[in-house]
Amino acid sequence: MDFELSEEQKDIQKAAREFARGEFDPDLTLELDQNGGFPEAIWKKAARLGFIGTHYPEEFGGQGLSLLESALVIEAFCRGDSGIGSALSVVDLGAELILKFGSQEQMRRYLPPLVKGEKRLTVAFGESEDDKDLSHISTTAEKREKVYLIRGLKKFVLNATLANSFIIFCKKSVEGWLPLIVEKDQDTMEVHPIDKMGLRMIPSGDLYLKDVRVSHENRLGKKGEGIDLFQYFHQVMGLRSLAQALGVIGGAFDRAIKYSNQREQFGRKLSQFQVIQHKLADMEVGLEVARWLTYRAAAEFDKKEMDPKPLLVAQIEAGKRMTWAVDEALQIFGGYGYVAEQEIEHFYRDAWAIRSLLGTEEELRDLLSKKILGKG
Amino acid sequence: MIFELNEEQKFFQNRVRKIYEREVAPLVDEYERQETFPVPLFRKLGEEGLLCIRCPREYGGPGLDKVSECISTEELNRICAGIGAGIMVHGGLAADPILRFGSEELKRSYLMPAVRGEKIGAFGLTEPDAGSDAAGIRTVALREGGNYRINGLKTFISNGTICDFVTVSAYTDPAKRGAGINLFVVNREDPGFSVIKKLKKLGNHSCDTAELAFDDCCVPIERMLGEREGGGLEQLEETLKSGRITYGARSTGVGQAAFDTSLSYVKEVRRGGEPLKRSQAIRFVLAEMAMSIEVMRYTTYRGAWLFDRGLAKMKDASIVKLFCTESLQRIVQKAVEIQKEAGLVMENPVQRYLRDARLFKITEGTSEIQHLVIARDLGL
Numbered sequence: 001m002d003f004e005l006s007e008e009q010k011d012i013q014k015a016a017r018e019f020a021r022g023e024f025d026p027d028l029t030l031e032l033d034q035n036g037g038f039p040e041a042i043w044k045k046a047a048r049l050g051f052i053g054t055h056y057p058e059e060f061g062g063q064g065l066s067l068l069e070s071a072l073v074i075e076a077f078c079r080g081d082s083g084i085g086s087a088l089s090v091v092d093l094g095a096e097l098i099l100k101f102g103s104q105e106q107m108r109r110y111l112p113p114l115v116k117g118e119k120r121l122t123v124a125f126g127e128s129e130d131d132k133d134l135s136h137i138s139t140t141a142e143k144r145e146k147v148y149l150i151r152g153l154k155k156f157v158l159n160a161t162l163a164n165s166f167i168i169f170c171k172k173s174v175e176g177w178l179p180l181i182v183e184k185d186q187d188t189m190e191v192h193p194i195d196k197m198g199l200r201m202i203p204s205g206d207l208y209l210k211d212v213r214v215s216h217e218n219r220l221g222k223k224g225e226g227i228d229l230f231q232y233f234h235q236v237m238g239l240r241s242l243a244q245a246l247g248v249i250g251g252a253f254d255r256a257i258k259y260s261n262q263r264e265q266f267g268r269k270l271s272q273f274q275v276i277q278h279k280l281a282d283m284e285v286g287l288e289v290a291r292w293l294t295y296r297a298a299a300e301f302d303k304k305e306m307d308p309k310p311l312l313v314a315q316i317e318a319g320k321r322m323t324w325a326v327d328e329a330l331q332i333f334g335g336y337g338y339v340a341e342q343e344i345e346h347f348y349r350d351a352w353a354i355r356s357l358l359g360t361e362e363e364l365r366d367l368l369s370k371k372i373l374g375k376g
Numbered sequence: 377m378i379f380e381l382n383e384e385q386k387f388f389q390n391r392v393r394k395i396y397e398r399e400v401a402p403l404v405d406e407y408e409r410q411e412t413f414p415v416p417l418f419r420k421l422g423e424e425g426l427l428c429i430r431c432p433r434e435y436g437g438p439g440l441d442k443v444s445e446c447i448s449t450e451e452l453n454r455i456c457a458g459i460g461a462g463i464m465v466h467g468g469l470a471a472d473p474i475l476r477f478g479s480e481e482l483k484r485s486y487l488m489p490a491v492r493g494e495k496i497g498a499f500g501l502t503e504p505d506a507g508s509d510a511a512g513i514r515t516v517a518l519r520e521g522g523n524y525r526i527n528g529l530k531t532f533i534s535n536g537t538i539c540d541f542v543t544v545s546a547y548t549d550p551a552k553r554g555a556g557i558n559l560f561v562v563n564r565e566d567p568g569f570s571v572i573k574k575l576k577k578l579g580n581h582s583c584d585t586a587e588l589a590f591d592d593c594c595v596p597i598e599r600m601l602g603e604r605e606g607g608g609l610e611q612l613e614e615t616l617k618s619g620r621i622t623y624g625a626r627s628t629g630v631g632q633a634a635f636d637t638s639l640s641y642v643k644e645v646r647r648g649g650e651p652l653k654r655s656q657a658i659r660f661v662l663a664e665m666a667m668s669i670e671v672m673r674y675t676t677y678r679g680a681w682l683f684d685r686g687l688a689k690m691k692d693a694s695i696v697k698l699f700c701t702e703s704l705q706r707i708v709q710k711a712v713e714i715q716k717e718a719g720l721v722m723e724n725p726v727q728r729y730l731r732d733a734r735l736f737k738i739t740e741g742t743s744e745i746q747h748l749v750i751a752r753d754l755g756l
Binding site for chain 2: 034126128133135136155156194195196197198199204264265266267275323327330331334335337338339340341345348349352353355356357359360361362363365366
């Protein structure tokens with residue numbers, strides 16, 4: 001048993017923390033959050049410094065590290081700010097699918113521009129409320145000579161208005177489930193933006209696909225791999241969201257400690273009241289629990305055959321710990337916590353948005369209990 | 377013991393429900409988006425007699441009881457908590473002290489127009505450095521001949537940008553912590569009064585919330601509530617007691633709205649290839665919501681009933697506020713969670729319920745303060 005990060009991991013964590021401390025600016029955050037803007041300059045700089053795609057092999061511009069190191073970066077960024085950190089953590093959504101299932105050519109073509117901060121990739125999967133299940137997909141890819149013609153509607157696509165390419169899951173045909181890599185095309189793709197409560201720096205949208213033409217070479221994975229690819233996608237999404245959640249707990253905790261040591265009521269600092277001290281103690285508990293569950297799930301993922309149980313356990317527990325910690329941090333701030341000038345206000349909204357990415361407790365328990373009972 | 381509203385109360389409930397659905401519901405989206413209060417609503421609800429529900433007929437009010445006020449509050453907050461906040465502060469916190477402690481002249485010149493919605497009231501207690509610790513306010517009102525000269529800063533003031541008058545707390549004797557406070561009615565036009573800035577908030581967007589400054593703001597001595605200097609905190613006690621019971625009704629209203637949305641969602645949606653309503657876990661979630669709302673509503677009515685009989689202690693009001701505002705959090709959180717991404721969309725009211733409800737654990741005494749009040753009453 002080894003409960004310590006390696007020296008290299010600690011260095012990455014430290015570098016990411018320093019980057020967040022130096023580059024994230026509360027005024028900019030407030031503006032981007034309120035107006036739904038993307039932190040373009042910070043993204044470019046983060047990419048220049050090697051914070052995007054650390055887990056890609058070196059030949060594609062990455063550092064050849066594992067997903068745990070990527071999770072450490074996401075955690076540090078989200079601890080710096082829930083909004084900016086989350087925005088930076090989804091610029092290459094779906095890259096792991098190309099890494100695991102893609103051809104050499106696909107990797108060469110799509111991965112290096114992500115690492116360099118030149119392009120953004122996203123995944124268009126869900127079509128209805130039932131997005132943990134493949135069977136709900138009705139988007140079709142009709143096979144023609146040389147191309148597929150894609151028709152359908154994908155809902156809640158992250159970075160819908162910003163992404164340069166999309167991995168689109170299409171309905172089962174004779175070839176099985178069809179994940180296709182599609183480059184943005186103004187004429188056949190239409191995005192309807194969604195105004196949402198949290199994670200406002202990540203523009204979401206519904207994606208209308210009207211006879212989008214994609215070459216046969218853009219098929220991701222081989223025949224019969226669709227289901228594996230789908231499960232793998234949910235695991236990667238789960239891990240990324242977990243790292244975000246962990247960062248958000250830390251961010252709420254940092255701010256709560258700082259404020260408790262500043263604010264005085266009844267002639268005493270808030271940190272001198274037992275009730276406040278205990279809230280902080282419980283946040284520390286939440287942070288530790290979420291941290292080790294997340295690191296373990298990430299480490300598990302980096303093995304070849306992943307056991308999905310640690311990931312589900314982490315998603316259920318860290319999700320609750322996160323919204324609890326942010327809620328209590330806001331409570332410590334009192335009225336100030338409710339006002340947008342204090343960062344904890346958007347942490348609260350972002351936490352609930354991350355919680356929705358993690359999935360409902362009920363559906364996660366459904367999945368976990370199936371594993372425990374040997375039914376899934 | 378009768379656990380039923382009487383005929384008059386039932387009739388009133390039915391009437392206000394219709395009025396709020398007709399007059400308020402169509403305004404919600406627009407004013408939430410603009411982050412302003414629909415000001416003309418004051419006159420409209422004034423005409424219907426719904427602004428100061430407990431104000432006696434001799435001052436133009438309907439003279440109803442606290443239970444009726446809670447009925448109205450629940451129905452209004454079911455439609456919109458932000459608009460509900462502006463109406464509540466006006467008719468409760470701002471007008472109540474004038475009704476209870478104001479001179480005939482003040483009642484005629486402020487309360488009566490407030491009842492009609494011709495003058496909008498705000499309540500100025502909280503300051504940048506004095507939230508939970510109300511006795512820690514630093515605003516002073518010092519006597520100068522026939523005037524009081526007020527200096528200080530107030531924050532988180534609902535109706536701050538739209539008010540015509542503010543019921544302000546200030547020290548007439550700063551040396552006497554707690555005891556040296558008085559309440560004053562300050563006019564919007566009084567020299568030295570200004571609105572510094574409007575605050576952007578997590579929720580309750582349609583309620584204007586602002587920071588107010590009093591810079592050598594002179595008001596005639598007649599605008600002090602009560603005849604002697606000191607005793608303002610005791611006057612505030614009664615107002616806050618009533619206000620905390622109102623929070624039970626506010627919570628029940630938002631909880632009911634979140635529940636209604638959740639119930640219809642669960643009935644419509646399929647998940648994992650099955651209707652969501654067949655999920656045992658989801659059925660339990662809805663059952664728990666329904667249970668909480670029922671207990672919240674009756675706890676509120678009990679507090680109001682005690683209040684109407686002059687039996688409510690601060691502890692009783694604190695129990696209502698603490699129980700209802702905390703129970704509400706679980707309801708709105710589950711309501712958002714079960715809808716997943718759809719629950720985050722600004723067009724979906726369920727995310728508004730989450731943001732609005734979060735205020736309730738903070739304002740008019742945080743949950744921590746309510747615990748302290750209850751513990752003190754236990755003789756601890």
